[in-house]
Amino acid sequence: METTDKMRVDVERSIQQSVEDISETIRALLAERGIFALNLISSPGSGKTTLIEALLSRYEGKGTVAVIEGDLETEIDADRIRKHGVNVLQINTRSGCHIQPIQLLNALRRMDLSDTRLLIVENVGNLVCPAEVPLGEDKRIVLLSVTEGDEKPLKYPLIFQTSDVLIITKTDLLPYVKFDMDRVRRAARIANPRIEIFELSAVTGEGVPAFLDRIESFGDAKRPRP
Amino acid sequence: MHELGIAEEILGIVLAEAERNQAKKVSAIRLRVGVVRAIEPEQLSFIFDHIARKTLAEGAALEIEEVPVRVVCAACGEMESRSFAWECPKCKGYEISVQGGDALEIVSVDIEV
Ligand SMILES: Nc1nc2c(ncn2[C@@H]2O[C@H](COP(=O)(O)OP(=O)(O)O)[C@@H](O)[C@H]2O)c(=O)[nH]1
Ligand SMILES: [Mg+2]
Numbered sequence: 001m002e003t004t005d006k007m008r009v010d011v012e013r014s015i016q017q018s019v020e021d022i023s024e025t026i027r028a029l030l031a032e033r034g035i036f037a038l039n040l041i042s043s044p045g046s047g048k049t050t051l052i053e054a055l056l057s058r059y060e061g062k063g064t065v066a067v068i069e070g071d072l073e074t075e076i077d078a079d080r081i082r083k084h085g086v087n088v089l090q091i092n093t094r095s096g097c098h099i100q101p102i103q104l105l106n107a108l109r110r111m112d113l114s115d116t117r118l119l120i121v122e123n124v125g126n127l128v129c130p131a132e133v134p135l136g137e138d139k140r141i142v143l144l145s146v147t148e149g150d151e152k153p154l155k156y157p158l159i160f161q162t163s164d165v166l167i168i169t170k171t172d173l174l175p176y177v178k179f180d181m182d183r184v185r186r187a188a189r190i191a192n193p194r195i196e197i198f199e200l201s202a203v204t205g206e207g208v209p210a211f212l213d214r215i216e217s218f219g220d221a222k223r224p225r226p
Numbered sequence: 227m228h229e230l231g232i233a234e235e236i237l238g239i240v241l242a243e244a245e246r247n248q249a250k251k252v253s254a255i256r257l258r259v260g261v262v263r264a265i266e267p268e269q270l271s272f273i274f275d276h277i278a279r280k281t282l283a284e285g286a287a288l289e290i291e292e293v294p295v296r297v298v299c300a301a302c303g304e305m306e307s308r309s310f311a312w313e314c315p316k317c318k319g320y321e322i323s324v325q326g327g328d329a330l331e332i333v334s335v336d337i338e339v
């Protein structure tokens with residue numbers, strides 16, 4: 001007669017192992033080509049595309065920038081970026097609430113990256129899921145607009161824990177909303193003591209140059225291997 | 227709804243383990259999930275039940291061990307918290323850092339062979 005035994009198999013591994021493996025492949029591909037990569041994450045409408053446009057209208061080595069736009073649907077953001085004459089590709093995730101590493105890897109393999117030094121990835125608007133998924137980026141940048149409320153670092157700690165840079169956007173609207181800047185800065189630093197914080201307005205331009213200078217210095221830090 | 231993606235990852239790993247061990251059935255899956263992962267255990271179990279239908283893991287129970295964050299306060303020392311904190315739960319001071327609570331792991335799988 002057939003018998004049934006119960007047994008426990010010890011697994012002890014990350015649930016995201018396969019995702020992490022692909023993001024390591026991306027990291028290696030970028031390192032080999034000396035490309036510095038930014039992963040921009042925020043809620044919908046915090047100003048990611050606007051900031052990328054500001055960067056492109058001032059960035060010296062425009063020919064060396066490539067942009068990947070992530071959205072559920074449409075090419076609207078890619079069209080906005082394309083007007084600046086840079087290499088751009090749109091990923092439509094359909095029902096996916098973030099860019100998957102495999103989607104980014106496939107996009108990078110389709111693009112001509114021979115002149116690219118700086119890769120900007122605009123993730124799908126969402127503070128939860130993109131935080132969980134590494135894309136092999138060098139710097140993860142979270143944007144928070146002042147109209148979203150100052151308690152967001154408490155509600156979505158993971159994105160603040162895992163980001164290298166916090167940009168507080170739309171500071172021109174501060175007079176019209178209740179937003180405690182000190183509270184946000186403090187909460188972000190509690191989540192991540194090493195986070196760099198910038199405040200800026202794409203409308204008045206205030207704070208934008210300081211951030212762009214920082215981006216250029218990031219790119220300088222990474223050069224192809226001899 | 228990020229629980230769906232996570233449930234799919236879990237199912238993939240579990241079915242691979244089940245096959246490797248020639249299991250007839252998976253009865254339970256132990257997970258370790260940090261509180262900052264924003265995962266709703268009931269939601270995750272509900273979705274997992276759904277996608278595991280007609281597989282070896284049909285009806286398997288998800289046993290979720292929640293991992294707290296560590297709050298380190300300059301005045302009070304170290305303590306655990308079930309949620310992210312922006313002030314020390316004890317002295318209400320701001321001289322704190324909050325660490326960990328980001329685990330997302332499969333600990334073990336119970337199978338019948
Ligand atoms: N007042 C103000 N509006 C802004 C600023 N930056 C972006 N916006 C507006 O916010 C809206 C969403 O911006 P967009 O860049 O498309 O956000 P994304 O969804 O994060 O890419 C647009 O109407 C922008 O014009 C800013 O600094 N100040
Ligand atoms: Mg956009």
Ligand SMILES: [Zn+2]
Binds near residue numbers: 299315318
């Ligand atoms: Zn304390």
